[in-house]
Amino acid sequence: MLSFLVVDDSSFLHSILKVSLRRYCDCQITYANNGAEALEALREREPDLILLDVNMPVMSGLEFLSHVGESALERVPVIIVSTEGEEEDVVRGLEAGATAYLRKPFKEAELHDLLDRVVGQAAT
């Protein structure tokens, strides 16, 4: 069973991701509302994959990435899920250590397709 950490300040997104991830595979999902909570959750248990928003109060997604440290990022792939869709946002996210980028709004199929590729990549 895969374990996911969903980091987003919107409970709507929590629900959407929950439904979509469950339809993707049998999985266990942990939720965090911002970067700081995500760091805490990470200390308790390292998931197989993180879905990360960028604009969040207390600690943004990019700050979170800078605090996680490279070794953790090498073990756990991160998909940024953000409304920030400009080229430089994508670059900033990938340079900060994310594995992939998904722009909101997205279709469920897009999320699944991206998961295929990221999980597939992580497996090799």
Added chain:
Amino acid sequence: MSEHEELWDAFIRDTAPLVAQVGERLLALERSLESLGEEWREVMGLLHTIKGNCGMMQVERGEELAHSMERRARGARDAPIWEQARMLGPLISSAAGLEDVLADKVSGDAVQDLIAGLDAAEEDQDGDSTSARRAAAQAVELAGVQPGMSHVRIDAEVLDRFLELVGELVICYRRVCAEAEPRQPARARDSREGTARAADGGRAEPLELLGKHVGELRQRVLDARLVPLQVLVTRLKRLVRDLATATGKPLSFRVEGEDTVVDKSIADQLGEPLIHLIRNAVDHGIEAPSERRAAGKPDTGQVELHISTVGADVMVDVRDDGQGLSRKRLEAAATKRGIDTSGWTDRRVEELIFRPEFTTAEKVTRLSGRGVGMPQIKRTIERMGGELQFQTKAGLGSQFSIRVPLAAAIRRTLVVSCGSEEYAVPIESVLETFRVTPESLYPVDRGWVTSWRERVLPAQYLATQLGGRDQVEAADAQLCVVVEDGRRYSGLIVDDVSGQQDVVVRDLDPVLGRPRGVAGMAIVGEGRIAMVLDPRSLPWSEGRAAYGHMEAPA
């Protein structure tokens, strides 16, 4: 002044005008092939005098060249009309060469090349051999620009080279733009103008100007290649007149639309098929006067040539009011060859004449039975990216309809392969090709991004995007072809690049629809079929607009 110098002066004073006259007369011959025999005799006389003068002055190169030209001119005088025009090219080149001999600014090799060109034209009546071409190119190089003329003759190959060069120039310009432009959000690069302006201050303006000039240069080169079909029509008129004499059939030839202009390569390639079709119409279509009278037709056979343009195509119809071909006659011929035509439409039966084994002429005549058959004609037209159709009504006549692109539909492409498929990417949209590894590709939305020249490049596996269902297994290293669609750059990830190739773009079969991102089909390599891509309409080039909203969770 020494004795030799005096003699040389006299020689030049006497000979140079003769050489100039030869050049002028040959050009006049090329413009119109009227009053031929007289004209050729004049040219031969002039060449003979030039040869003698050169011999006395021991100008061996001149003597040799003039001798070869004289021999060639005699051959041309006695040749059939449709072959004379082709023989003119090497002669005109050589006339320019003679001028250079007199000015003593020509090498022995160049003269030998010209002579080889003349000889080749004699052996190979197509006048198309390599040495003939080389000679022609050489002559242009030697002759240069003649002062005081408002028109300069340019060898057609030079014109072709111009077009190639201007194409390369456009590609270079785009590369320079891509490099000059700093990394920035995609929306600031909405247009080419935006690109230039956004470049760092000092370079923006010259770049924009360069773009403008390159664009105009390209258009001018394309325009310079346009020729009216008049030249060809003149040859055809003459041909009909000769045919009338040769066959004893009175003929009238009506032409419409001869002022239509087309790209030079198209005009050149149309000559052979039209000559053949007209010969065919006169020989097999038009009946002898007695038969015509018996059929209630006027003695004079009517051959018509209709030229018109439709969109980007030129249509040329060759019609005759001859006997036509009855279905019965075609079917009989088919049966003799073991083809069962029962249940065929008239149209399909008519198309039989394009079959290699098919010819309805009971006897091979002097005019038409020359080996160039309908299948070859059809293939020539198809190679030009066009089509040839045939309609006939027994007793009323026949019509051949040619439809070919006005401009050369030939595009230079980069041929790439993905799995077992091949694709041709128009070269003008390709910026460069580089190697990518799976590690350098990041998944973003439905596609991937990679970095290219310090910029983010959205990339897609070509095979996946064009309908191939299966996710392509990322090989260790693949190639990424960077293309621009006028709005942004993107990468096409392919297995291999097999190189550049000029292809004729054909429309897809309408049954297939028109998949997005595909401009047409082309034959590449040794007869393999490749899709020609249109980077402007590749499925992902719409950007964000292509992504809809999320489906409501159930």
